[in-house]
Amino acid sequence: MLKSFEEVVEKAIHYGPKVISVAASQAEDVMIAVEQARKMGLINGILVGDREETIRVCKGLNIEHQNYEIINEKDRYEAARKAVKLVREGQAELLMKGMLGTDSILKAVLDKDIGLRTKRLLSHAYILKLKKYEKLLIVTDAAMNIAPNLEQKAQILQNVINFCHCLEIEKPKIALLAAVELVNPDMPACIDAACLSKMADRGQITGGIVDGPLAFDNAISRESALQKGIDSPVSGEVDVVLVPEIETGNIFAKGLVYLADAEPAGVLLGTTAPVILVSRSDQPLSKVRSIALGILMSAYYSS
Ligand code: COD
Numbered sequence: 001m002l003k004s005f006e007e008v009v010e011k012a013i014h015y016g017p018k019v020i021s022v023a024a025s026q027a028e029d030v031m032i033a034v035e036q037a038r039k040m041g042l043i044n045g046i047l048v049g050d051r052e053e054t055i056r057v058c059k060g061l062n063i064e065h066q067n068y069e070i071i072n073e074k075d076r077y078e079a080a081r082k083a084v085k086l087v088r089e090g091q092a093e094l095l096m097k098g099m100l101g102t103d104s105i106l107k108a109v110l111d112k113d114i115g116l117r118t119k120r121l122l123s124h125a126y127i128l129k130l131k132k133y134e135k136l137l138i139v140t141d142a143a144m145n146i147a148p149n150l151e152q153k154a155q156i157l158q159n160v161i162n163f164c165h166c167l168e169i170e171k172p173k174i175a176l177l178a179a180v181e182l183v184n185p186d187m188p189a190c191i192d193a194a195c196l197s198k199m200a201d202r203g204q205i206t207g208g209i210v211d212g213p214l215a216f217d218n219a220i221s222r223e224s225a226l227q228k229g230i231d232s233p234v235s236g237e238v239d240v241v242l243v244p245e246i247e248t249g250n251i252f253a254k255g256l257v258y259l260a261d262a263e264p265a266g267v268l269l270g271t272t273a274p275v276i277l278v279s280r281s282d283q284p285l286s287k288v289r290s291i292a293l294g295i296l297m298s299a300y301y302s303s
Pocket residue numbers: 102103104106107110117120121122123142143144145146250279
């Protein structure tokens with residue numbers, strides 16, 4: 001089991017360099033991350049964006065832009081489409097979001113003709129390293145599916161279980177989060193969690209240990225669960241928390257980043273190729289780590 005980003009990066013270097021296409025490359029934090037990843041032997045980059053601006057950014061950072069192929073596209077959404085197309089056509093193995101909105105890159109990825117869709121639902125995973133937790137904690141879905149129904153949650157769950165296998169977590173422990181741990185019929189998150197739990201028991205979702213509903217305290221702390229008389233196979237050892245909808249997940253993950261110094265990374269799941277998807281405000285190191293995660297996914301799926 002890979003328990004830290006250091007282990008993730010070390011492992012990913014072993015599989016690199018892979019070709020990454022960067023959608024809207026004209027931003028300092030994006031280029032710092034891409035250059036760092038290139039120097040570490042993780043990637044070679046195709047930069048799709050405003051060529052003049054990208055070169056200006058590179059020069060300001062003492063980055064030799066000649067080390068990259070640059071495809072000139074000033075319009076950010078068009079840049080996203082071109083970057084996606086490079087992956088679709090096999091000229092790049094990974095896609096990375098640069099200086100554009102999440103919804104724009106998602107729309108390009110979802111495009112029926114040029115996108116990276118599979119038959120699966122696409123979802124997002126935030127991977128967090130917290131000071132007080134000894135392994136990585138994955139939050140899903142805090143960035144793509146707005147208000148997933150039960151069927152969609154089952155697919156989000158299966159996506160994240162498959163992703164955990166890339167991190168060598170053989171049987172990931174997953175807590176289905178709600179506000180309480182007893183099924184309250186007035187709380188839709190509880191009902192979905194109870195159904196998902198049963199679906200996992202019956203083999204409709206495979207490869208992980210799934211339990212819920214659980215309130216966050218009982219998910220993250222075994223002591224707290226036992227105090228309430230809950231004997232859950234995941235309490236205190238969760239690898240993944242499944243959140244009820246995007247707002248809960250997004251506020252939760254960003255709260256941990258800004259108030260508890262959690263270090264984040266982010267990737268899309270269920271696509272034909274890895275997509276690195278982090279917030280524009282995330283530090284370059286988060287982007288490098290997300291690239292490393294993408295490389296592990298790529299290596300796992302092609303093995
Ligand atoms: N997986 C697979 N296919 C999907 C998915 C998905 N998760 N979502 C939509 N589709 C397909 C639909 O079946 C349809 O064929 C097509 O894509 C368009 O569907 P719409 O019209 O429902 O989707 P859009 O294009 O209006 O919106 C899709 C987004 C992913 C852009 C939208 O859900 C969204 O804005 N999500 C939140 C993104 C965001 O702002 N995140 C902020 C995090 S920092």
